Amino acid sequence: MNFISVELIYAFPKKYYHFFIKLNNYSTVRQVIETSGILNLHNEINIYSNKIGIHGKSVNLEYMVKDGDRIEIYRPLSFNPIELRRQKAKISRK
Structure with missing residues (x-):
């Protein structure tokens, strides 16, 4: 099985979360997000409404x-x- 390395970023103005993830070669964005654990850290993330x-x-x-x-x-x-x-x-007009 071939593996690939990807990054996942979730940023705030003064802080960001940066994950390096290895997955199998046929992974989707959804699988990367779920594998990262970011959804457990930030329950405000809704993968169906947040743009990716x-x-x-x-x-x-x-x-x-x-x-x-x-x-x-x-x-x-x-x-x-x-x-x-x-x-x-x-x-600026004032």
Whole structure:
């Protein structure tokens, strides 16, 4: 059986979790996340609603990972970027 090595990242503004995982060659993103144990550490992660990407590009849970992939679990935005720009524009006009 061939094995591959992948990374899993879950980040906060001042802290991040970084896992190095070895799995069989035919593993999905879902299997990597479940194998990592991150779901036990952070119950706020919902793999069905949190966006997930590899090297910054969105993927689904059934995506077959490749050796060297860096899987990223994204947190929901705590603010609306459009509304934030509007607020900054109001302040700068004053």
